[in-house]
Amino acid sequence: MGTENPNRPNFPARPAVTPFAAQQSATPFLSSGSVVGSEAPPFRPVSTASSQFSTPPFSAGSEGPAFRPPPTSRSNELVRPPPPSASYGPPSSGFQHFPSPQMPSTGQLPPPRTSFTGQPVVPMQTRPPPGHVSLPSQPQPPSVPMGSPPQSIKTGQPNMNIPLSADQHFLPSRPNAQASSPPMGPSYATPRGTFQSAFPGYANMQPNSVAQAPTMQPSSFPLQQGNYGPPAPSTPFLSQQRGYTPGPPMSTPSGLYTGTQMQQHGIAPPLANSQGLAEDFSSLSLGSVPGSFDAGVDVAALPRPLGGDVEPKTFAEMYPMNCSSRFLRLTTSGIPNSQSLASRWHLPVGAVVCPLAETPAGEEVPVVNFATTGIIRCRRCRTYVNPYVTFTDHGRKWRCNICSLLNDVPSDYFAHLDASGIRVDMDQRPELTKGSVEFIAPAEYMVRPPMPPLYFFLIDVSASAVQSGMLEVMSQTIKSCLDDLPGYPRTQIGFITYDSTIHFYNMKSSLMQPQMMVVSDLDDIFIPLPDDLLVNLSESRSVVEAFLDSLPSMFQNNMNVESAFGPALKAAFMVMSQLGGKLLIFQNTLPSFGVGRLRLRGDDIRVYGTDKEHILRLPEDPFYKQMAADFTKHQIAVNVYAFSDKYTDIASLGSLAKYTGGQVYYYPNFQSSIHKDKLRHELARDLTRETAWEAVMRIRCGKGVRFTTYHGNFMLRSTDLIALPAVDCDKAYAAQLSLEETLLTTQTVYFQVALLYTSSSGERRIRVHTAAAPVVADLGEMYRLADTGAIISLFSRLAIEKTSSSKLEDARNAVQLRIVKALREYRNLYAVQHRLTGRMIYPESLKYLPLYGLALNKSTPLRGGYADAQLDERCAAAYTMMALPVKKLLKLLYPNLVRVDDSLVKTEEFDISKRLPLTIGSLDTRGLYIFDDGFRFVVWFGRAISPDIAQNLLGEDFALDYSKVSLSQRDNEMSRKVMKILNKYRESDPSYFQLCHLVRQGEQPREGFFLLTNLVEDQVGGSSGYADWMLQLFRQIQQNA
């Protein structure tokens, strides 16, 4: 993120345009929206009738809505299609229509074809059995077309372009409502699940052998290092006591219950104990006299997250069987028992979920194959079996922890209970002992064969793309990653390039060289050779390599500056729509030709500060959001790589990534000499990281609470089903929780995240994360159990969403106001009682909240006004931040700053955790510092730095303009040490690559641009410094206190 060129003018001369011409309601950052929010329409089937002929690719029986009635005609009404809008699909004769394209290459057009044959996997239009939409006893998700939707390209009209023959072989298995609860049989066999490592299918694995992976020894799943044991029948939460010993009931903070307490349904939550809580807050002296601020603040005493993200421990201590916080974090693990309590907290109650977070070696998510037993789920709410279910009736029944229904234990899954009521096979059942588990999904969880991993590239080859070197770096990188693309030998690949025309490439394996076909009729896009544009990588490997080798030179003299991006996007859609997959777009210019062309906008300074300002941050043309909706419907995730030095309307382009679960990579003013390592690394990461395909995610929770808004890069497919055509470890999603009107009477609320996906090896899997949290009746407990990282993650997403409907200033004020209200409420709880009226007090758990709030307001999407960040940069940063996992986001908001010169002259290992406050006061003119926000490094050379250090690191370059100098390893100890430190930082989080910028003290505008504006504790421009911010908050907290 961020511009790499400080000399880039902030006020480029652009043609004056009318920026409000295309006002519309799409809000690119807004992903909440319940039933009929902005997300709903794109997923609506084309008509009520047609919806009956389409089956969601993930069995209706699989991710059924919790506590929701089966879809009936009413739910079909809910998913009524939008009125036919601008149609961008191919004409109905599209595939039969072959105008004479320019054919500079050897491409020979085949006779017209009417079907895509020859694809290894062809999703069929599926016709579910009658009665599919209403199985009375099994809640089913609304019947919504995804993956292989029928009449979708032209709204409301049968699409004749994609023949969908009803090949029996590919007909989906009928969602079998009974599968998960077969009748009890006489046999008490207890088949063992086979456990495999998650994410098989990468190049070094044999995909087909994975399913037969050796059964792991039961001992491989010890009960979490002895911290807890299997639940005893009478006290299923006994295990909690092993890791945490609560005090006597009255002195126990209400969030911590003994097992016995938790078993006793109906007891009143323990009273709050303010005495215990008093130890949990901190206070800060802000002037000797209340109301007097002149005395100032002891800046050194302000709290700073120099240790990075600190995850609250209480959650895991209370419930050792919970999934790891890397997968799920709650903004407070004290769930309020009433709406009024929740509203008094003022901070969002919700969760941040990173379903595929990377795990350290040894902590992989166990994989369970129930094989013929079927996956054990609650008959009513569809919760997956988990460590918090309890077994009764001699092991014949199990009680659902989310809805309390007593379910039959299928005969295949039966196990006797021991004397204490624990299943005798408990230690061999990860699903009953681990908070995270992955189930192999049987046939009823798919309506088409699992798709192969598919990578399609849409590449701008106009003059600037070639001249910047982007094309060359990209081609080389893709070629170097071919061995590591997931899913060998099923992986599919294809390419389209474009300038003012669109170029298709026949990659048939029998060819020596790819054949290029040029289509210049942009109004009537058709796909030549539909069978050979998307090929199996292993079969066509040599053709693909030949293409990538020749691509840069093919266009090296291209003077074409136009971009037929929209038509090319439609072409890519037509090629990919049968299978789905990942579409990687490399865009170097503003789309200028054909449908989806965009205008220069956003430089009208008069718009800023008015209520029209936010429109600049919205997609200009509804074409983009409509395309995104269709991509998602067809299981296509879009990643946008943007490179221009000029305005490219990232707001519009990025919405393609936003609504398809994708990602925006922004390299403003890309120059190969400067940015190639960054592009190489990030593209390689994108291509080779573990990816889950054609996924949907749902978060279930217990009665009385429900998730009502969702925030991140995705589309909602129904009220609570998140559609993710592709998802990986670098994506997180946030959701807000609402309480029902009635008081929560249970002691515990359970959450279960279920991600149903296709692995790169072609298995359907369900990753399930389960967690429990205590219900509290006391506000103090909510504060005590708060998680600042999760709160800030939710805050950031809410604030960014607000910038798409409000002024930047309003979004910032909203952040500030919520912090003020929360701390005011806290103050009201304790200040008078503890005679702390002249001090600012805050819970220990939220001590970094004000600083992160300040940092959020200074972040690229929210900072300042017109001149403080380029519009494209703001939008790119916003799209990026919407998807960031908690730790990554916190590091971006409050980056690392470390001093390294001392360690260069010493022998001991550098301690990379020695972070400094982000203020200019931390910088010594004799020092060498590294600033790392996870996206870039800034290496700052003090003016009085030892010449020895400068020379060792930069050689003769040390005297040059640092914009022309790059850091590379030289043959001396100091240089090796610095490079080692940088590499350590890079390795600690490989999701992005930090490009290294050198800055000399006083060298402007570089120093200001790269470092000073990012020292969030300092007052820069119109923004507050940390001390000043705390005074403002304190003043506001005291008002109406």
Ligand SMILES: [Zn+2]
């Ligand atoms: Zn249930």
